Amino acid sequence: MNLGLTNQVAVVVGGANGIGKAIAHSFAAEGAAVAVVDRSPEVLAVASELGTGTLPVVVDVTDYAALQAAATRIESELGPVAHVVFTVGIDSGKGGFPFWNLHPDDWPRVYAVNVQGAVNTAHAFYAPMIERRHGTFLFFSSVAGQIGSQTDPPYSASKAAIINFTQCAAKDFAPYNIRANAIAPGMVHTPLQQKVYALATAHLPADERPSYDEWCDTKIKRLAPLGRMVDPEEIGSLTVFLASEHARNITGQVLNVDGGWVMHW
Numbered sequence: 001m002n003l004g005l006t007n008q009v010a011v012v013v014g015g016a017n018g019i020g021k022a023i024a025h026s027f028a029a030e031g032a033a034v035a036v037v038d039r040s041p042e043v044l045a046v047a048s049e050l051g052t053g054t055l056p057v058v059v060d061v062t063d064y065a066a067l068q069a070a071a072t073r074i075e076s077e078l079g080p081v082a083h084v085v086f087t088v089g090i091d092s093g094k095g096g097f098p099f100w101n102l103h104p105d106d107w108p109r110v111y112a113v114n115v116q117g118a119v120n121t122a123h124a125f126y127a128p129m130i131e132r133r134h135g136t137f138l139f140f141s142s143v144a145g146q147i148g149s150q151t152d153p154p155y156s157a158s159k160a161a162i163i164n165f166t167q168c169a170a171k172d173f174a175p176y177n178i179r180a181n182a183i184a185p186g187m188v189h190t191p192l193q194q195k196v197y198a199l200a201t202a203h204l205p206a207d208e209r210p211s212y213d214e215w216c217d218t219k220i221k222r223l224a225p226l227g228r229m230v231d232p233e234e235i236g237s238l239t240v241f242l243a244s245e246h247a248r249n250i251t252g253q254v255l256n257v258d259g260g261w262v263m264h265w
Contacts, residue, residue: 003244006031009078010243011071013061013121014087016042018190019140019232023085024050026236027243032083035074053078061088061117067124075128083243084125085138086118089159091192095199097150107154114158115165122169130176136243137173137180139166141254143262146184151196159184163254170252179251181242186258187220188230224259 010027014020016038024046027034033053036043039060047056055078059066075081090113092106118139129135144151145159163182170180187193194212201209210218221227235257241247242255256262 003030003240003246005083005240005244007033008082008243009033009035009074009080010083010085011035011037011074011081011125012085012087013037013117014089014140015046016040017046018087018192019185019188019235020085020087021046022232022236023087023239024054026233026240027083028054030240032240033078035070035078035081037070061086061120062112064120064123067120071124080132081125081129082134083136083138084121084129085140085239085243086121087140088117089114089140089142089155089192091152091155091195093195095151099150099153102153107157110154110158111161114155115161118162118165122165126173126178129178130173133177135178137166137169137178138239138242139169139180139182141166141182141184143184143186143256143258146254146256146262151200166254167252174251179242179247181250181252182254183235183238183242184254184256184258184262185235186224186230186256186261187216188232188235188257189216190232220259224261226259228259230257230259 010032012020012024015024015036024034024036028050035055036046037057041058043056047054057070059070092110094102139162141162142159144156145163149156166180166182173180197212197215220229
């Protein structure tokens, strides 16, 4: 399928690793020019992998002024931005269950990055896209934002907020022919999943602690009807489809990539 993204400019915020890196590769494979944005200097390596037509930008999403400057630079060096993907997501670094195992001070940083970071990104890029009346935004939620996962309450609540913001943005953008959607991954092989594993098994004696692969296999078979983990590349494929005109009537939606974990009746 020709997705028609050749020479369009895509911005992947959080593109240094995991899902964001896979998405950057997916856009590049479609012939798009890609700005890989992250606070980690690893974006330089990702840009090198992608080759020409790629711009690495090191910036923290909590710094709105820096994001604005990044948006200006990207438009100047790559051209008019058509697609913005926000994949950033941090956890509290502490296990919940119950929520009072955490302190109220554990919440603000998660919200500053996951929610305010998404809002900052939307504000930094929307204006010229509205003038051109063309483009897409994609924000990353999680199954944790749909089921009230007790694993990390600040993370879960922030991902629920992303769904609401996406719906608000989709309504605001619609008159300008701009679409906004969210993707809610389930269990994906990423560094964040490794952190969840470490937290979940830290209390176990070493001789009783399953390996990462064993833990993932047991958990996914218990939670998801399809019983298999998600690869970042699968999400990359869905992302470029949603950016294309093949998805021109899809907006304000939350698309789960979770093996059937969350089903809405």
